[in-house]
Amino acid sequence: MTLLAEVVRVSAAVAATSGRLEKTRLIAECLRALEPGEVEIALPYLSGDMRQGKLTVGSATLRAVMGAAAAAPSLTLHDVDTALTALKSVKGKGSAAARQARLNELFSRATAEEQDFLLRLMVGELRQGALEGVMLDAVAAAANLQPAEVRRAATFAGGIPQVARAALAGGRTALEQFAIRLMQPVLPMLAQPCEDVETALGALGTALFEWKLDGARVQVHKAGDEIRVFTRNLNDVTAAVPEVTAALRGVSSSLILDGEVIALRTDGRPHPFQITMRRFSRKLEVDAVRGELPLSVFFFDCLLRDGAPLVDRSARERHGILREALPAQLVTPSLITRERDDAERFYQEALARGHEGLMAKALDAPYEAGRRGAGWLKLKRAHTLDLVVIAAEWGHGRRRGWLSNLHLGARDPASGGFVMLGKTFKGLTDATLEWQTREFLAREVSRDEWTVYLRPELVVEIAFNDVQESPHYPAGMALRFARLKGYRPDKRPEEADTIDTVRQIYERSLS
Secondary structure: EHHHHOOOOOOHHHHHHOOOHHHHHHHHHHHOOOOHHHHHHHHHHOOOOOOOOOOOOOHHHHHHHHOOOOOOOOOOOOHHHHHHHHHHHHHHHHHHHHHHHHHHHHHHHHOOHHHHHHHHHOHHHOOOOOOOHHHHHHHHHHHOOOOOHHHHHHHHHOOOHHHHHHHHHHHHHHHHOOEEEEOOOOOOOOEEOOOOOHHHHHOOOOEEEEEEOOOEEEEEEEEEOEEEEOOOOOOHHHHHHHHHHHHHHOOOOOOEEEEEEEEEEEOOOEEEHEEEEHHHHHHOOOHHHHOOOEEEEEEEEEEEEEEEEOOOOOOHHHHHHHHHHHHHHHHHHHEEEHHHHHHHHHHHHHHHHOOOOOEEEEOOOOOOOOOOEEEEEEEEEOEEEEEEEEEEEEEOOOOOOOEEEEEEEEEOOOOOOEEEEEOOOOOHHHHHHHHHHHHHHOOEEEOOOEEHHHHHHHEHHHHHOEEOOOOOOOEEEEEEEEEEEEEEEOOOOOOOEEHHHHHHHHHHHHH
């Protein structure tokens, strides 16, 4: 059985090198040496994650168990996995003391290096630079496969660890089990920001334009009378959105659909995104809430119809199939054109109806599940970025006692960390201040006199006027007039916009 110490050693080596090829080689060698049952444990560790998900353990509790360390390694990967699973299951009265006892037991068996590794792993601060692309390449190298084969399988499996175990045990044949299929959600395709209609047409030529709705992304699977609804994070929310099930009852085809649910006012204009998201946070009295805040659903893509996968088909073909399969009122308004004036009129119509803007899609593009493909562009009226809150400062005056001023970070694909782009306290209501103070303190890593530093878990949508040069921040750039548009609980930190995207916005402003 493999010792935790071996993964700790590899993790340190991966973090110490900046070269992608060397990171890939180190991880691949580690994966090859693991027993089959250890792959799904070790691979998340090497990505700075755990298969148990987030633990309800604060950094102060963890630091309290750091102390006397074992002289020599003895913890196996299975030992740690069992301990973390048990820790995750501790709930109810007396849970704090029980968690403390389990942590004491685990950490007392760990060496000093292992204690440091476990602490950083549990608080989400284990930065090794082994992002998804590196992990996919490493799995492919370890199993003597092409990275594209592993990526495709991971897309349909909804994650890399289970694909890694299959690939290492059975090679290419074992990956055949990972194909798009009903009731098995896949990661959604994502879009890149684009400045305007003219830029989109210049990049795509004749394009499919769709209204960009500020709703909640959903993937819907329909097989006969069985209908299940999944979020962009692949969580099953069928019970929370009965309107989606009702809308598809009369549709005869078996389908996998990509779309948005959105709360509309009586005049057809959208409620703010946060209002729509209330429907996903309510687990009781769904029928009553449905009456107060009904949802509408609009679909813009079809991934499977009557057993036939469509992800490799062009956007033009998928769009045609979507319109054949569904009533017109369930399809997102769209336009295919290469004329700037026509696309601009369509854009202005979407804005006039209160929507965010447009999506522009290449007609020949396949559905690149789980990727931010070049074939999808998003056009919004105002500059917005999805960033991560990395710290917050205590407020003053009437905001005293609340964490107010947000430190905003863009994702750095090279390091796996987040690069600060500035601060904002604008756009925060009293309700938001109260909520975020509670959530921030639950994610505290450390603090100084004025600032609480956080695990980078909360994604915010930030509106801003432009990007300007700044010597005060590490990237040499800062957001001008940044303000909070809203929190995005439907998005993971890995889906935040990158520092490269910010740099492109800045460079375009200079031309």
